[in-house]
Amino acid sequence: MNKFIIALPIFALLALGGILYYKNSNNYLESSLTIPNDLTIYNFAQCYQNLPAITDSCKNTDAYNQAATNFNNLTSAQSDNPNTACINYNKFFQTAFASQPLNQNNYFADCYLNDQALAIAKSNQCFYDKYFAPFYLQCTRSSASSSSSSSSSDSNKPKNNLTTVTFTQYAECLKTLQYSVQPCQTTDAYYSTVSQFVDLTYPDSSNVSSDCKNYYSYLKVAHADDLINKNNYYQSCFLSSKIQSIAQSNDCFNQYYYKPIYTTCLGN
Incomplete structure (x- = not known):
């Protein structure tokens, strides 16, 4: 079987909806x-x-x-x-x-x-x-x-999860993402977050984390039907609390780039 390498789209966009409703009450203190x-x-x-x-x-x-x-x-x-x-x-x-x-x-x-x-x-x-x-x-x-349980009811979410999804399944999800540039993606704040994210997660960066280096080493030899999170490589690279903190520092980046690619398409 041919080796399978995914080129992640830099500006993959997906409008995610949903607002949590909550009561203004001291009763749940x-x-x-x-x-x-x-x-x-x-x-x-x-x-x-x-x-x-x-x-x-x-x-x-x-x-x-x-x-x-x-x-x-x-x-x-x-x-x-x-x-x-x-x-x-x-x-x-x-x-x-x-x-x-x-x-x-x-x-x-x-x-x-x-x-x-x-x-x-x-x-x-x-x-x-x-x-x-x-x-x-x-x-x-x-x-x-x-x-x-609540998340699984979302009909737009893949039926896979991080422990079972393969590279092929992940690629199929990426193809379904809707692409349209949002006004907030032209701001300095957005590009600053992009820069911080790329600095730690992309293979050509001089500051790429050791966890991401492990992921990319695995990616070079992975096949289409291999698990994307084998040995926890993907999670350690893209879903660490530090990376999520960077993503969440800018709502536009988090909503239109990070969440669709790095969480939704992994069934999370």
Whole structure:
């Protein structure tokens, strides 16, 4: 059988829809503090990417901004005095795979759901209802199994998954992607994200990650009916938390390029 090498389309585009609906209520605070053990980083990202933008005028108040600042100072690893638990979570996240538990070693809960973080979140009703609760409570409630069940109902998603899809199946999905340049793909922010992504994932880059080097070495000898994620090569290269973080830093890049090619066409 001939060797099979896929040339990934640089600007493959697919309009993905769907907005998560959520209630502005304190009722799910205590009931959602236990994060399911099977909730992965990827499951969490799938949820928060679909949260609607905050359009309420209350987000422009000094009280909202103060709560947001206090919360960021406590939880961001880049702040002057972050919570020790958040430093631990950030270190874990930088090297974690998307398939790993979000709350591994309880890092996530210790960082974002400790008493101090909750007190800051509840200091402003708008910050709590519109940002904290949807992001840190709603999106940590659904287990991976329920997320998978919901996702499998999407008729536009391939019936394969990352553990079973072959190069041929992947290529067939890529052919179905709809191509049309979006206005947001001409912005400096979009190209900046493209540059960061390419720098770590493309074989000709001087900074290509070791995981991607392993994937491309495998790709050179792979056949059409071989598994694309053999030995976890694909996942380690394109679905690591670091790569997903880069992709999610720009909604346009994430929606019209990264998700269609690197997750949807792998049945995720």
